[in-house]
Amino acid sequence: MGLMIRELFAPDINADFFTALSALAEVGLDMEEAKRVFQDRLRQGVHTYIAILDGQIVGTASLLVERKFIHKGGRVGHIEDVAVNPAHQRKGVGKALVGHLEERAREKGCYKTILDCFDNLEPFYASCGYVKYGAQMRKNLA
Numbered sequence: 001m002g003l004m005i006r007e008l009f010a011p012d013i014n015a016d017f018f019t020a021l022s023a024l025a026e027v028g029l030d031m032e033e034a035k036r037v038f039q040d041r042l043r044q045g046v047h048t049y050i051a052i053l054d055g056q057i058v059g060t061a062s063l064l065v066e067r068k069f070i071h072k073g074g075r076v077g078h079i080e081d082v083a084v085n086p087a088h089q090r091k092g093v094g095k096a097l098v099g100h101l102e103e104r105a106r107e108k109g110c111y112k113t114i115l116d117c118f119d120n121l122e123p124f125y126a127s128c129g130y131v132k133y134g135a136q137m138r139k140n141l142a
């Protein structure tokens, strides 16, 4: 499969990128708003990656590296917003994205990567080597 994964740049933000993200949730931004959000995310250290198949963006995932006081100032990679265009799911794109982000996290000095997911996606993340650890808690603020 001719799959390429690389970091997203502003000119990549197009309808195919939105279609991939929509597998996760409604985007609710126009292209120009999304480009401003992209710059803000970069300033916050959130790096967005895209999977490209035959010239088309078919998937995306994001990585945020957090520096901690504990673990001797160690770094943790947070994997967020993994999403694959429904027409291209079950082809290995999601697994390749997660693996790519782990490599980037390793390069940035992370000692682990963590993520949240719904129970139904445990088999997917288990196939990527993840194990269940604790519980996710949430409180809506808006």
Ligand SMILES: CC(C)(COP(=O)(O)OP(=O)(O)OC[C@H]1O[C@@H](n2cnc3c(N)ncnc32)[C@H](O)[C@@H]1OP(=O)(O)O)[C@@H](O)C(=O)NCCC(=O)NCCS
Pocket: 023, 024, 081, 082, 083, 084, 085, 088, 089, 090, 091, 092, 093, 094, 095, 096, 116, 117, 118, 120, 121, 123, 124, 125, 127
């Ligand atoms: C979850 C998602 C990213 C998986 O991407 P994908 O490209 O379809 O997954 P892959 O083809 O790389 O699958 C890798 C493995 O996980 C398994 N898998 C994938 N999706 C699965 C699912 N929904 N349920 C159970 N197993 C699944 C595959 O069978 C495959 O197993 P294998 O390695 O033994 O062959 C994709 O289905 C998606 O975008 N879903 C909607 C958005 C979402 O919920 N994202 C996750 C947010 S935490």
